[in-house]
Structures are given as structure tokens and as C-alpha cells.
Amino acid sequence: MNRIISRVIFAVTSVIFALLFLAPLGTVIQGGFWVNGTFTLRYLGGVFQNPIYSEGLFNSLLLAIGTTTLVTLIAVPLAWLTNKYEFPGKKWVSGLILVPMILPPFVGAIGFQQILGPYGGLNALLGLGPVDWLGHAQYWGVISLQALSLYPIMYLNANAALANIDPAMEEAAANLGCKGFTKFRRITLPLMMPGLFAGGTIVFIWSFTELGTPLILNYTKCASVQVFDALKEIGSNPFPYALVFVMLACSVTLYAIGKFAFGGHAYAMQSKAATVSNTVTVRGVRGLLVLLPFALVILVALTPHLGVIATSLAKPGSWYQSIAPLQLTVENYAEALGHEMTVSSIRNSLLYSSLAVAFNAVLGIAIAFVVVRSDIRGRGILDALAMLPLAVPGLVMAFGYLAISANLSNTDWVKDSVFWQNLLDVRTNPTLFLVVAYSIRRLPYMVRSAVAGLQQTSVTLEEAAANLGAGFLTTLRRITVPLITANLIAGALLAFAFSMLEVSDSLMLAQRSDYYPITKTIYELFHLIGTGQYIASALGVWAMAFLAVTIVGASLILGKKLGAIFRA
């Protein structure tokens, strides 16, 4: 690859990345530590002294620990069973097990309440009075909802980690007389640890800062909701900045520990597995026994979704103290699509996500190219930086963007110009900030996909083109991009799907109803008195169907490599 071209790409991508990713973080840090031009630790200390903030942080930490533990308990045994046994229906359940990903947990919360609430389906089924299963133990409601939608990330990681272990490792242990659980504990588990930690980190950071689920379940005593509530004071109060900084610091520290402790691929297998993996085929009753845990997990995990679907089909008011809705209707769908806010939100989400993915694709390919194909010093740093959005909670990023927008819209040149207001003031038009936020947060998926594609593509294929007289752009267009198309499509699909259902940025940055994306509209509809939750559910079902199609598409293209995309 031409040196000058790669230097230019390196410089441009670094600058763009610094501007769009590091600037909001810098604004957060500045806002918490520099007040009226002087450096102070008063607000950072204040966060820990203020009983409300420290309780919120503590609760968020508990949420993250609880969710991650639950996710591990669900995902690791399932992954182990998947790798160990060949059982009837395996193809089906290993696909279905990923389905919960297709719904943001906060939408599931609506269905969850319909089933587990005091006047919901479960109590009616059991013939109980108004027992609130979520009740004051909202904590359990939040972590179980989060765990039920996040465990696929862990499952994919654990699965990939297990599949990567050379069967000879376990065979060698067995040969020396080690078997059963001891073999798992002493050999298998340590070998899959990097994968588990990678998946665990993402789940932890995600649940630590999750905003939608606690909001819907009305669990207000956690840091993310406190930050959301403090947004109105973003111009004047340094406390939310300091609070966001603490969340950022926790997440980045955890991510860094994972990186340093496991160095990405600490236990590189010395040989590619020489033997075919030693799966055991089980049939009949034993086969059903293996199948059972999968079926249970899928059933429980899909409860919120079923609740959402049922709600969307229920005639408003007809699902009250009954197992299922008493009267069914499709009017909610008609109303959801007819509602002014809904139509514009679908259009908005499509616009934001498409722009974000297009921007992402260009930036992602450029970064991947420099990382894989150039010998520039510092390309490793760019690679690591491009993965950092996984370590930085969406809430923190959204807060940073909001702060930047608030700062900029106070300047005279923005105040005096409609053009700049439309571009930079989210209160006027959040398009630019939403596109940037969506795109930067999904950049890791795109970069990983493109890097994987380039690494699988031998550089001699490009050299052969250069040798025959093709210049840089011709080679890129005729050889490189066609060869990595599958990876690019998969990465773009995922980035698109996750952008469509993004929560934190959407809730925080979209402030005018005509610019609301789908998720914010669902959130707002939910709060409408009377029919709100039914219409919100109908829109949620639409979103589920949409995400299901894209994720199935991506997994068909990527095959088993889907897990690699969720690894930090």
C-alpha cells in the first residue's frame, strides 16, 4: 500500500475520531472538574458525599454485578452444552437462543409488566390476588429483564471461546486422568476465560449504564436515571458531569483490566485443532434432557416479547386481571402507523441510521485499511481507540454530545444563524448529533468486520493487482472491496440494526417530537394516558420484526463468526 496514501488516511481518520469521540469525553471531564475556569475536585468528591448520588452509583453497580452474574449463569452452561453435545433440535435452539437480542430491554419491560404486574397475566393464571412480582423488588425486575436480553452476547462469546479450544487440550487432561467437572474447572474454564471476560465486560458496561429499562420500570434510584433527570441543568450544574465521569472511569477501568489481564488473545492455541471436535451425539430421553435448559431459557427470555406482542394485539383496557387479553384487535397497529409521531419517527430513524451507517462504513474501512495494510507506527493505537466506544457507555457519550451542543448553542455565531442552529443545537435539530452518536458507538462493529475481512484476504491478491498496473483506488474498487463485501454487509447490517434501536442517545439528544427516532417515540407513547402502552407495543413489534430480519441476515452472511462482532 502506498505510504503517502496510508499516512493521509491515518491522519484524517485520527482527526475525525478524536473530534467525534474524544471531544465529548473531554467535555464531560471538563464540565466536572473545571468550574468557572478553575480546577476543582469538589464535585467529584460531592458525588460520593451526596447520599442520593452515591446511592444511585451503588445501585447501578449492583445492577451491573447482578446482571453480569445472571448472564454468566445462563450463558456459560448453554454454551458448554452446545459445544459438548449433538442433540435433536440443536440447529433450531441455537438460532432461537439469540432472538432476545432483537428487542431493546426497555420495550420488553412493557410486556413484562403486563405479565408480572399486580393485575397481570401470571397472577390471573395462578389465581392469586394483586401480588406485585416486580413490586418493591424492582431491582430484580431490572436485572432479570436486562439479563434476559443481554445473555446472547455472553453466549456468543463463550461459544466462540469454547470452539476455539483445541480438543487435544481436553484430551491431554483426560489422558492424565482428569475428568468431569475437574476437567472443566482446571482446563476448559481457564482457557475460555479471555472470551468470558470480553463478553462479561460488554454486558457489565451495558447494564451499568442502561437507561431505558430502569426508566420504564420506574427504578429511579440509579445513576443513569439521575443523569437523565439532571439533563435540564446541563448548563449550570457540574454534579451530573462528575457523576457521568465516575461512570466513565468505572467502565474504562474494567475494559482496561480485561485488555491487560488477557491481552486480547492470551491463550493463543498453538495449533489449529487437528482433530474434529469431540461432540457427543445424544438421542431420546438424554437428548431431551440436554434440550430442556435451552427450551426453558428461550421460553423465559421470550416472555417480555410475547407480552409485548400480546399487548399490541389487546384492545385497550381488555388485559386487566386476566391471563391474556380478553379482546383482540389490530387497531393498535393501524393507530400506531397512523399516529403522526410514529410515521415521522420511522422516517427519522431510517434517515439517522442510514446516514450513520454510510459514515461508519467509510470510516470503518479506512481505519481497517490502515490497521491491517499499513506499517505506520501508531496504527495499533488507532485500532485500540476504534474499539473504545465499546468501553464507553452510550449514556456518557450522549451526555457529552449534549454538553457540546449546549456549549455551542450559547455562542453568538450559532444564536445568530439559523443554519448553525439547525446543525449544532439539538433543541432545534438533533440530526447531526444523532447521526454522529449512532455512528461512533457502532464503529467497533464496522471496524471489526472490515479488519476480519482484510485479514482473511491475502495481501498478495492486492499485490498481484498492483503488479499488473492497478493503482491504489483501482485495487480498492476492483479487488479489495469485492473480496470483503460479505464482512462489510454484515457489519453494516448490525450497525444499522443497533442504530435503529439505540436508546440512550435517542432519549437524550432528540428533544423535539418531529425529530424523535423510534425508540424515543415508543418511550413517549408509553407515557400517554390510556392507549399509550398498546400503541407503544405495536410499534415495538414492528421494531422487533425489523431487527429480526437484519440480524438473521447478518448471521446468514457471517455464519458462525457472528460472535466475533460482540467481542471487545
Place this chain on the structure above:
Amino acid sequence: MAVAVRLDTVTKRFGDLTVVDRITLTIEPGELFFLLGPSGCGKTTLLRSIAGFYIPEHGAIRIGDRDVTRLAPDERDTGMVFQSYALWPHMTVAQNVAFGLELRKISKAEIDQRVAEALAMVKMSDRAQYKPNQLSGGQQQRVALARALVIRPQCLLLDEPLSNLDAKLRLDMRTEIRRICKQAGLTAIYVTHDQKEALSIADRMAILDKGIIQQCGSPEEVYRRPVNRFVANFIGETNFIEGRVLSVDDGQATLDTPIGRVVSTALPREPLRPNQAITLSLRPEVIHAGTEPKDPTNVFRGAAHDTVYLGEMAQHLINVPVPGAQDVVLKVFELNPKMVTHDDEVKDVQFWFRPGNAVVLTG
């Protein structure tokens, strides 16, 4: 039209490591030239520098009358055959071959005609619409060759083109490559670590080690008259005997060695001085054992043992006793073997070699 390739003190470093060290070399027009050496000797680096994938820190590379030292790969007009073939999997055989012609803005009709010719030349016409992954290794190799040849490059570069093929195919393909190169009248530079490939089809070859050309010459020159221990040892098998010069007279030297006095007429270019330390290189096939000497100059006795019988020949070890020191052990090939020992049997034999086959090395 074939052109010469000239390298002038070409030097390539990776960090502190000098991989190609001041190599100066001229490859004549139409010549099939081999770069031969063990892995890590710098041969591939040198080839990639000629192709433009590396820019040397020092020196100049000329193809014909063009100085290409700093040109990008796509401006050099070389045709390269990669070790892994590097056929583009998303294009058919015909599309792969046509690619270089399309970039040269050649008319569609002419492209079709030249692609057909090139595929005919490598006997792949019936596979034009296949994808590369539907072809065997040998077929892919032919397509890679056609793709490099079809642009009529000024010079053809081959990077271990046969190393991924099985032994039988390798034999067929190497004569095939020579036929095609000579038929097209191309200047070709061929990198390999396989001495049989080089000896069998090269016009000339350069032996590289540690980034330096150790010897450059025709296969016969390099094999029969290696200039130093590295070359003698790398090409073929040999026996080394340390010794000293007793006297030099008119292209003939008498040497003092542990096995006795040896007379040699295969002397190095630089004159020898009496009492100078030298190494004698004796190929196993030039030592004749168990037959009547046809030349009485260098005749010795030893104990033959550990015979390995191979049918058309036998390999013996002969121990030559040295008073007050360890025996010298010589490896000897006997063609159409008669003198076969079994197991622990030891046979006292007489052996001899011609002065012209006893190569004196000073390096």
C-alpha cells in the same frame, strides 16, 4: 522484446536487519535467472524490491533503460507469479487473466484474443469460465502464469511458484515454465530454495546467503566449482577436508591433509601461498571406491562400512585412519554398486579421485 535487468548495490533493511546487502547483478535479456538460497537469505526480498513492493534504502534497479528504483509496483511493467498464486477468488479464470489488459485500455476484441492465446499457452483454454477455487493447485499455477504473461511484461518474476505443488507436478511444471519463457523470449527471475529446480532449468543462477551473493554462474559452474564452503555445502552434497598448501606449480597444488598428500587442479581464482590453510571439497560421486585407479595421483585406503543400498547406487561411509587423531569419514556414492557390505561388516578398500575434482576452497 526482452530487456536486461540491472541491480546496482541494492540494499534493503528492515529495522536494524540488513536483508539485502549491496547486491550488484546484471540479468541478460531473455535469460532465465535463478535466485537460490536458504530461507531468510534475502532472495524473496530482492525479488519484491524488483517488483516494487519494497523500496531499497540504497542502490538502483533498472529494467531495460528505465530506472524503476522508486516507482510504484503498478508502474513497473513486471509480471509476477506469486507463491500462493494470488488468483482473485471473485473472478473467473478469464477475468483474472484479462484484468491486466483492461487496465492497459486495450480493446475488448484484442483482450479476448490475447486471453485465449495466453490460456492456450498454459493449456487451460477449457477452464476459462471456472472460478479459481474449482481448480487444482497445478491448474491455478498455470492460470497465475498466464495472468503474468498476458500483459507481455518486460520481465517475469516468479516467487517460489512450484513450492505448493506435489513432487510429480513440480517436475512437469518446471520444464513447462522454461518452455514458456523461452517461447515468449522473456527475461525471467525465478526465486526458489529448491536446488534441483535451479540446476535443471536455469541459464544462470545466483546463490544468496545473509543478503549477499555468494556465487553467480551457470548451474554447471556453481555445482562443479563452488567458490566457498557455503555454496559447496548448499548445492549438492560434499565432503570437507581441512588442509594446508605444500606447493603450487602451474595450476596444480599439492596439499597436506589428514588423509595424506592430495593433488588438485581445481584451484581458486586468487593465487595460493605455500602453507596457507584451505578446505578441500570432494563430492561423494567423484570418489571411486573398490575399482582399479585410472589415475594414480590421489589413491588412498580406508574401511568401508554402513552401506545404504539404493538400487541404482549405493552410499558408503569410508573411515580413513589418521595417526594421532580421529578418523576422517568420507561419504562416497557408487553407481551400479557391486561393493555392498551388510550390517556391521567392514571392508578394507582402495579409493581414488581425479585432481580436477578435488576443489580447493579458501573461504
